[in-house]
Amino acid sequence: MKWTQITIETTCEAVDLLSAFLDEEGVLGIEVDDNVPLTDEEMAAMFVDLLPDEMPTDDGTAKVSCYLDDSFDKEEIKTKIKNELERLSEFIPVGACNIIESETEDVDWMNNWKAYFKPFRLYDNIVIKPTWENAPSDVTDDDIVIDIDPGAAFGTGSHETTRLCIGQLKKYMKEGDLVLDCGSGSGILSFVCSNLGAKEVLGIDIDETAVHVSIENRDINHITEDQVRFLCGNVLADKELVQSIEPKYDIVVANILADVIIPLSGVVQQFMKDDAKFICSGIINTKEDEVRQALLDNHFRIVDTVSMKDWISFVAEKDN
Known part of the structure; x- marks a missing residue:
């Protein structure tokens, strides 16, 4: 056309x-x-x-x-x-x-942007591959290869904030954990969690296009809806959505932006088990103190802080 x-x-x-x-x-x-x-x-x-x-x-x-x-x-x-x-x-x-x-x-x-999106190693054994590209020659049987077509959605997974999240998920997520992915974008973190052994993942994004794309990517990666499910909604504004989310999650991950994580820290505890971890990333270093204070003000205890270039990631748990 x-x-x-x-x-x-x-x-x-x-x-x-x-x-x-x-x-x-x-x-x-x-x-x-x-x-x-x-x-x-x-x-x-x-x-x-x-x-x-x-x-x-x-x-x-x-x-x-x-x-x-x-x-x-x-x-x-x-x-x-x-x-x-x-x-x-x-x-x-x-x-x-x-x-x-x-x-x-x-x-x-x-479609011109596709010429610049090539397969890359997101983490030590995690490879992100565009659906229209072949797998890199260095891929082994031990690697997790995730096929992605971002479409009009946000996220190819190449940014430092995603790498920070992956590192913390590998450190804190256990086999069989239930994971809530807030701001799931094109679904990369949800798929990574599933491949790392999560029993169930719920991804939520406010963008209908992102949710549609992530569902398509889930099917491309042969992941079932029982393993990874996606919803469109805003947990900061939709009370009905919030009430529908059970307080059963072992891990809540949010790779968004500091200005979203700050209000999210006042909401997310109601989705978490008592010993659950809240992994948040997408925090530019100039916003680090603001996010840290928001977590503390909302009765979180920060258990881990990591950085990559100008970006920060916190891991927090309920301060019971």
Whole structure:
């Protein structure tokens, strides 16, 4: 299927307002291309291992692109964009305001990233393999090979925070444990736990797309629903979901972000057995003290802290 790509040449100041406008119009795949340098924290959060050696100079310009299928009246959308630029120009600089139309195939913007996702050894005996790639030559019978197609979901598993979680799961999880994976993404940690001997894993994510993708990945890896189950929901906001989760878990793992782990630490104990462990990762080192204090304030005792580059992982248990 071919899509019409609409690209607006504008300024960095207008990016957020234009993006919000396009979102309200129901267009797909909004992209922003600017020359604003990334901070170290932003680069880490992007899960990017390599960046170009030379970055262009920030000149204040930006391009905002979106994609239209055949259900859109292209001329009508372009007219609306032109009118919105004129309106915004009364308040902020909007730049060149050129509106460029082109055609693109699905593969141009949905699948190109696959060229950069290669098999890799996540941990000593755990290998993550994209479904469209062959297994690496160094894989042995003792390795756990997990096939993943992230689709539009978050997580190829290559980031330090995932490695930190794996190390702590290997250290604290026992054969036959029940595991709750909060923020399960594309399902990697859930599948790792199952392969490491968990009796039952429940993965929860707020993103419906992530849940759909993780279920597909579960089937690809020949894991049954009795072994690993996925639900869509928000344990911080959905009381009915919280009440449906039994307090039976030996391990709760959350590889999310510090700003989610902080409120989660006030909720998660009700899912845990008395001697259970809460393994949390995704914590940038600038947030370490805040997360530690949140755990202590919510009656956890921190039993282990590990780090990798700029990232921190805590293991905590109930302070009974």
